[in-house]
Amino acid sequence: MNNRLCEMFGIEAPIFAFSHCRDVVVEVSRAGGLGVLGMARAHPDRVEEDLRWIDAHVGGRPYGVDILMPARYEDVAEVDIDALPAGHVAFVRQLLDDAGIPRLSPEQADRAARELLAGFHMTPRGSLRMLEVCLRHPIKLIVNALGSPPRELVERAHALGIKVGALAGRTEHALRHAAVGCDLVVAVGTEAAGHTGDITSMVLWPRIVDAVAPLPVLGGGGVGRGRQVAAALALGCEGVWCGSIWLKTVQSELVPEIRAKLLAAGPADAVLTRTVTGKPCRTLRNAFTDAWDQPGAPRTLPAPLQNMLWWAHGRTRVERAKAEAFLTYPVGQLVGDMNAESSVRQVVQDMLLELAETKLRLDAMLG
Amino acid sequence: MNNRLCEMFGIEAPIFAFSHCRDVVVEVSRAGGLGVLGMARAHPDRVEEDLRWIDAHVGGRPYGVDILMPARYEDVAEVDIDALPAGHVAFVRQLLDDAGIPRLSPEQADRAARELLAGFHMTPRGSLRMLEVCLRHPIKLIVNALGSPPRELVERAHALGIKVGALAGRTEHALRHAAVGCDLVVAVGTEAAGHTGDITSMVLWPRIVDAVAPLPVLGGGGVGRGRQVAAALALGCEGVWCGSIWLKTVQSELVPEIRAKLLAAGPADAVLTRTVTGKPCRTLRNAFTDAWDQPGAPRTLPAPLQNMLWWAHGRTRVERAKAEAFLTYPVGQLVGDMNAESSVRQVVQDMLLELAETKLRLDAMLG
Numbered sequence: 001m002n003n004r005l006c007e008m009f010g011i012e013a014p015i016f017a018f019s020h021c022r023d024v025v026v027e028v029s030r031a032g033g034l035g036v037l038g039m040a041r042a043h044p045d046r047v048e049e050d051l052r053w054i055d056a057h058v059g060g061r062p063y064g065v066d067i068l069m070p071a072r073y074e075d076v077a078e079v080d081i082d083a084l085p086a087g088h089v090a091f092v093r094q095l096l097d098d099a100g101i102p103r104l105s106p107e108q109a110d111r112a113a114r115e116l117l118a119g120f121h122m123t124p125r126g127s128l129r130m131l132e133v134c135l136r137h138p139i140k141l142i143v144n145a146l147g148s149p150p151r152e153l154v155e156r157a158h159a160l161g162i163k164v165g166a167l168a169g170r171t172e173h174a175l176r177h178a179a180v181g182c183d184l185v186v187a188v189g190t191e192a193a194g195h196t197g198d199i200t201s202m203v204l205w206p207r208i209v210d211a212v213a214p215l216p217v218l219g220g221g222g223v224g225r226g227r228q229v230a231a232a233l234a235l236g237c238e239g240v241w242c243g244s245i246w247l248k249t250v251q252s253e254l255v256p257e258i259r260a261k262l263l264a265a266g267p268a269d270a271v272l273t274r275t276v277t278g279k280p281c282r283t284l285r286n287a288f289t290d291a292w293d294q295p296g297a298p299r300t301l302p303a304p305l306q307n308m309l310w311w312a313h314g315r316t317r318v319e320r321a322k323a324e325a326f327l328t329y330p331v332g333q334l335v336g337d338m339n340a341e342s343s344v345r346q347v348v349q350d351m352l353l354e355l356a357e358t359k360l361r362l363d364a365m366l367g
Numbered sequence: 368m369n370n371r372l373c374e375m376f377g378i379e380a381p382i383f384a385f386s387h388c389r390d391v392v393v394e395v396s397r398a399g400g401l402g403v404l405g406m407a408r409a410h411p412d413r414v415e416e417d418l419r420w421i422d423a424h425v426g427g428r429p430y431g432v433d434i435l436m437p438a439r440y441e442d443v444a445e446v447d448i449d450a451l452p453a454g455h456v457a458f459v460r461q462l463l464d465d466a467g468i469p470r471l472s473p474e475q476a477d478r479a480a481r482e483l484l485a486g487f488h489m490t491p492r493g494s495l496r497m498l499e500v501c502l503r504h505p506i507k508l509i510v511n512a513l514g515s516p517p518r519e520l521v522e523r524a525h526a527l528g529i530k531v532g533a534l535a536g537r538t539e540h541a542l543r544h545a546a547v548g549c550d551l552v553v554a555v556g557t558e559a560a561g562h563t564g565d566i567t568s569m570v571l572w573p574r575i576v577d578a579v580a581p582l583p584v585l586g587g588g589g590v591g592r593g594r595q596v597a598a599a600l601a602l603g604c605e606g607v608w609c610g611s612i613w614l615k616t617v618q619s620e621l622v623p624e625i626r627a628k629l630l631a632a633g634p635a636d637a638v639l640t641r642t643v644t645g646k647p648c649r650t651l652r653n654a655f656t657d658a659w660d661q662p663g664a665p666r667t668l669p670a671p672l673q674n675m676l677w678w679a680h681g682r683t684r685v686e687r688a689k690a691e692a693f694l695t696y697p698v699g700q701l702v703g704d705m706n707a708e709s710s711v712r713q714v715v716q717d718m719l720l721e722l723a724e725t726k727l728r729l730d731a732m733l734g
Contacts, residue, residue: 003732170635191567199634200558200567202589202598203700207634222569227602231569233732234597234725267566267574268537333570358601359733365370365600366726 005184005216005239008163009034009062009140013352014239015229016186016218017246017344018066018143021253022050024246027344029061032352036064036143044129051137064141065134069127069149081113081312084305088298092313095291101321112316116308141165143186145195147173154181165218169197174208178215185212186241189221190272193244194330195281196221198272202235209236224334224347226354230362244331245347248338258284258327259341267336276310278303282332287325288314372551372583372606375530376401376429376507380719381606382596383553383585384613384711385433385510388620389417391613394711396428399719403431403510411496418504431508432501436494436516448480448679451672455665459680462658468688479683483675508532510553512562514540521548534587536564541575545582552579553608556588557639560611561697562648563588565639569602576603591701591714593721597729611698612714615705625651625694626708634703643677645670649699654692655681 005014012032019025020042025035035058037050054063097103104112131153134142142149142157144166154164163183168174174185187208189201197204201221209217219232220241232240246252247262254262261284271285275292278301283289288310292300300306318326342350372381379399386392387409392402404421406414421430464470471479498520501509509516509524511533521531530550535541541552554575556568564571568588576584586599587608599607613619614629621629628651638652642659645668650656655677659667667673685693709717 001732002734189567189569191570197635199700199703200556200589201569202556202567202595203558203634203703206592206594207704222567225573227573228569230601230729231598233729234601235594238732267570268564333566336566336570337574355733359729362597362600362726362729365368365605366722367369 003238005218008183008216011062013348014218015348015351016064016141016239016241018220018241018243019246019252021246021251022054023251024249024253024344025063026054026057027249027251028246028348029058029063031345031348033348034062034064034141036066036141038066038145039127039130040066040068040145042130044126044133047130047133051134051139055137062140064143065139066143066145067127067130067134068146069131069144069153070146081116081308084309084312085298085301088301088309089313091291091298092309095288096314096317096323096326099287099323099325101317101323101326104317104320108316108320113312115316116311135160135162143167148176148180149182151180167220168208169199169204171207171211174212174217178212182215184216184218186218186220187237188241189219191270191282191333192221193270193282193332195277195279196272198280201232205232205235205237221332222334224337224351226351226356227358229351229355230358244334245338246344247329247331248340249342249344249347251344254329257322257324258329261324261327262329262331262335263339263341265331265335265338267333270331270333270335274300274306276307276328276330278306281330283330284328284335286328287323288318288328370605372585375550375583378429380715381585382715382718383431383508383606383608385587385608385610386613386619388613388618389421390618391616391620391711392430393421393424394616394618395613395715396425396430398712398715400715401429401431401508403433403508405433405512406494406497407433407435407512409497411493411500414497414500418501418506422504429507431510432506433510433512434494434497434501435513436498436511436520437513448483448675451676451679452665452668455668455676456680458658458665459676462655463681463684463690463693466654466690466692468684468690468693471684471687475683475687480679482683483678502527502529510534515543515547516549518547532585535575536566536571538574538578541579541584545579549582551583551585553585553587554604555608556586558637558649558700559588560637560649560699562644562646563639565647568599572599572602572604588699589701591704591718593718593723594725596718596722597725611701612705613711614696614698615707616709616711616714618711621696624689624691625696628691628694629696629698629702630706630708632698632702632705634700637698637700637702641667641673643674643695643697645673648697650697651695651702653695654690655685655695 015033017028017035020038025037028035141163157164165184166177167186187205190198205219216238218239218241219237223240223242224245269285272282273289275289382400384395384402387405392404395402508530524531532551533544534553554572557565572586583605585606585608586604590607590609591612636652639649640656642656
């Protein structure tokens with residue numbers, strides 16, 4: 001493909017793969033795209049090990065990292081489990097009791113609390129620690145998933161030959177990313193997994209393409225096959241940003257029980273809900289997301305309290321019990337098209353094949 | 368363009384334009400697309416006059432009609448204004464009082480009630496009356512906006528050489544349309560104006576294309592420019608279904624005050640709300656849609672009561688007072704891109720020009 005992003009990164013196809021799983025990152029980069037390791041749930045101590053593993057397996061192909069780096073380095077308040085309202089704690093406890101999910105023993109509860117504290121190390125200070133580790137590895141791209149990156153970070157990355165991008169769900173965000181010196185913008189439609197805005201890819205992508213031109217834009221949200229890659233290029237993007245589609249691959253991080261739920265789900269099962277983190281987040285509908293819609297349910301808590309509520313009082317109980325009705329994972333509306341397990345290499349090959357077929361179809365139709 | 372839909376209807380470009388305004392219908396058909404007159408708000412007595420006007424002005428070009436035809440002919444209950452809960456009536460009255468909007472005189476209230484009854488003639492019996500009128504005109508397409516059309520209607524239309532289509536927001540709907548003999552399916556993403564589902568165009572269109580193949584599919588929701596037409600074709604659609612974009616044209620039915628609000632709005636101002644009809648409906652955010660999100664607001668009523676509530680107690684007061692904060696219109700997320708008045712012909716020409724440019728860009732990128 002003849003494309004600025006392919007030239008910029010020395011890749012064969014402008015398919016950027018977001019994944020929390022190092023295996024997916026490696027496989028996408030080896031298949032001609034560019035894997036980007038998501039760090040939002042990583043513990044700083046694990047980053048060095050993961051990147052060393054990637055370096056050993058990626059065969060010299062380019063890869064990147066995705067971090068949560070706020071524009072200002074003010075540290076957020078320390079996590080305080082006791083700050084959770086008693087009524088909300090009781091609501092979650094009762095919900096799981098009613099579903100027959102065993103409570104934790106004191107030792108289990110203690111371990112869950114420690115995991116919670118570890119999981120909430122995604123403070124600016126934690127991000128900085130991770131970033132320092134990343135900069136000692138041959139990464140080619142840093143993507144910021146939390147607003148515009150600090151200008152100093154952009155300059156430091158550029159001095160090391162690393163490109164910088166950032167996610168945008170609105171034109172205003174994209175313009176700020178351009179203003180701090182980003183090399184590309186990832187325009188993310190509401191159909192995407194995880195935290196997302198409310199504008200759809202069809203409407204959002206061309207708006208952002210026009211707003212930040214000539215900066216290249218990746219289209220994210222709803223991309224899992226070649227026709228969608230072609231649509232992204234048609235809408236003015238120069239590449240795609242895919243996350244959900246890798247969850248159906250054998251390389252992904254999912255436990256079999258969750259993957260089975262994803263493979264069985266329809267597109268409307270990927271709900272945009274505040275029940276997970278307190279902010280709109282698209283995730284697989286489950287007994288927990290449903291419960292908050294029932295009459296008498298409390299309102300969700302603001303972030304990060306809602307997320308803490310689940311980690312401290314739901315997550316571990318559900319995982320230990322393998323309570324199928326409560327299992328979930330952030331996933332986009334594309335989940336309805338993820339009906340069979342596959343491999344990362346197969347997904348990339350299928351995408352490129354359908355992209356080529358689409359081009360032939362357009363040639364026949366448009367002359 | 369070399370395309371089955373162009374052949375099917377003898378049109379130059381597979382651009383299908385939904386509009387309540389006969390001027391838009393005529394202009395699109397004359398520009399090489401196919402105008403479709405929306406009847407949801409028409410009074411049966413007006414249909415004959417409108418279609419006669421179209422016949423006189425369309426220059427023999429094909430056009431169609433969009434009706435609300437339920438699959439079963441059971442008549443819905445008669446409209447009963449007194450069935451509205453007193454608390455809801457008081458909520459609306461107070462809201463408008465607080466905004467300084469004058470109450471209606473008894474005569475005005477009486478006329479509003481009569482208009483309400485006329486506006487709610489969209490019963491199956493009313494639809495049938497309209498349909499009989501339509502079938503005496505040289506229409507080439509009937510689109511049903513309310514589920515699958517009755518099989519008898521499809522057969523009768525086919526005997527007259529008229530094609531039949533229907534709107535679908537889910538794959539299941541599209542499959543039912545195919546099963547009753549529809550000639551095409553309009554796949555409508557959540558970004559569209561009016562009543563809409565929750566799946567976005569990027570995800571929904573290719574699903575429906577695959578599900579009903581080889582039936583042709585029109586992509587609706589988020590289409591207002593050539594890049595989006597190209598994206599629809601890339602995703603497997605053979606044409607597009609556009610509604611919102613015509614609202615920015617001088618030919619549209621909008622009063623200047625509402626058009627000015629649309630031209631100033633951003634994409635997030637087109638909210639999906641139950642406050643208008645009781646069902647999820649995308650419309651321009653305004654003081655009425657906002658009011659129901661406030662603490663202490665009642666829950667919205669089920670359809671059709673919520674719509675009656677507004678027609679009987681809000682609409683006329685607001686229109687008489689030209690209360691800018693309450694003016695609204697059903698519109699898609701595309702509203703953020705509708706920043707300047709234009710003409711129908713210009714919109715179509717711009718679409719086709721950008722479609723051709725997009726093809727050249729794809730050629731350069733994909734070889």
